[in-house]
Amino acid sequence: MRMLIIGRHGQVSRELQSRLGAVGELIVLGRDELDLAQPEQIRRQVRSVGPDLIINAAAHTAVDLAESEPDLAFAINSTAPGILAEEALTLDVPLIHYSTDYVFDGEKVGPYTEDDTPHPLGVYGKSKWAGERAIAEVSGKHLILRTSWVYSNHGRNxxxxxxxxxxxxxxxxxxxxxxxxxxWAGTIANSTLALIERWQAGGTAWGTYHLTAQGETSWFGFAQAIGEALRQQGKPCATLIPIPSSEYPTPAVRPLNSRLDCSRLAREWGVSQPDWQTALQACLAGQP
Structure with a gap:
């Protein structure tokens, strides 16, 4: 099986590359080989590779910068996924695409389900939601996997x-x-591998799913866990002070509630994720 991974250096792509080689041949195209802002380049590269599966692990993820360059954000996050879906349909192969909690406004009291109507607050979320719709409108085989607060031992996070x-x-x-x-990007890659294996075994429950670690915390709670890990290593650690979002203004408004209910993925594909604390320990320990 030939798998085309779009995006070479991103957090999720790097973890995918370390895991998916066991189930097939990987063709990985970074920005130098495939510029997602160039539609014809997308079509040409996909047709040249002729993959059995397309994984779009690339996106315009600079949330604040997107506010000042909406055209580029929409080109990469909306137009490009739609083109990839069209090419996947032509080849009759699945497309796996990653989306975000930012498609929601964060005003819901409980975790968001896939049946909740998106209402993004900023350009990044609006462009990702437009990309989801573009893929769904093509009506091909696809998995849109919404995740949140992605981190790893690589890149900027x-x-x-x-x-x-x-x-x-x-x-x-x-x-x-x-x-x-x-x-953890490794959790996303592990779940993606499991989904591919279930597809190869006959799974066809295509659509949109939520894929995050289990449990919940705040950015303050996440920072506390990171600090505790440093202390256990005997390293210095700053004093942490909790503040409201109003005291840390940014160009893009963030949703206050980014919790995603992932039960549908477990129910329909048999794929579940570890709790966020366990995954953090695995990441810090350099585990696969």
Whole structure:
């Protein structure tokens, strides 16, 4: 099986590359080989590879920057996924695409389900929601996997930023009123592998699913867990002070509630995720 992974250096892509080689041949295209802002380049590259499965692990994920460059965000997050879905339909192969909790406004009291109507607050969320619709409108074989608060040992993310700042600063003020599930990119890759194996065994429950770690915390709680891991290693750690989002303004408004109900993925595909604390320990230990 030939699997085309779009995106080479992103957090999820790197974890996918370390796991999926066991089930087939990987063709990985980074930005230098495939610019998602260039529709004809997308079509040309997909047709040249002729894959049995397409995985779109690339996106415009700079949430605040998207507010000042909406055209680029929509080109990469909306137009490109629709084109990938069209090419997948032509080849009669599945498309796996990753989306985000930012498609919701965060005003719901409980966890969001796949049946809740998206209402994104900013350009990033609006572009990702438009991408979901573009894929669904093509009506091909697809899995849209919404996740949240992604981190890993690579790239730029909250975990790595906190590990650095906690050792550099005497005190850190961290937002405590945004609630969600920190999700290790390795968890996403492990679940993607499980989904591919179930598809190969005959699974066809295509559609949109939520895929995050189990449990919930705030950014403050996540920072506390990172700090505790540093202390256990005998490293210095800053004092953490909880603050409301209003004291940390950003160009893009973040949803206060990013909790996603992942029970449908477990029910229809038999794929579930570990709790966020267990996954964090696995990430910190460098486990697969």
């Amino acid at each position: 909250f975990l790595l930023t906190m590990q650095r700042l906690l050792q550099e600063k005497p005190e850190l003020r961290i937002v405590a009123d945004q609630i969600g599930a920190p999700t």
